[in-house]
Amino acid sequence: MNSLENDPAALKVIKRAIPVIVEFAKVAGAVNSIEGNVRYHAGDAILTGIENEQWTIQRDKFELGYQAVSATLFGETGFYAKKRCIVLAKQLNESISVFVGAQQDPIYGVAGDWLLQYGIGDVGIIQDEIFKKTYDVINKY
DSSP: OOOGGGOTTOEEEEEOOOOEEEEEOSSOEEEEETTEEEEEOTTOEEEEOTTSOEEEEOHHHHHHHEEEOTTOOTTSSEEEEEOSOEEEEEEOSSOEEEEETTTTEEEEEOTTOEEEEEETTEEEEEOHHHHHHHEEEEEEO
8 A cells, every 4th residue: 555645635634532432452352343353462452433333453552642531540441532643534436455453454445435544554444424423634635
């Protein structure tokens, strides 16, 4: 996959600070996300979003990118919100697959879904309906 940094169709977007439910895995396993099965290690964060969709984030990346909200103690099961961070996004015009997580599991997107680039080699896919509810477009890249 080419970097979205060089793609004229890429947009700068920011995730809204919408609280999501987070649990921390006690043992290794897999989550059946909308886009495919993604494995996780013990200690990784398992997030449940506004449409009950689930995804995982490696513990070190989670700690850098999320903050506890409400009465949640950081590092404990509870509600968390994404810290303000601009990422690149591009709406897909065809089906693709990308590799995510520590085990580089494949996830799949179809035309209309969004490819997100959090950093070099750090990507994800999100359905259009969920993207529209959770991200704001900042401007064209």
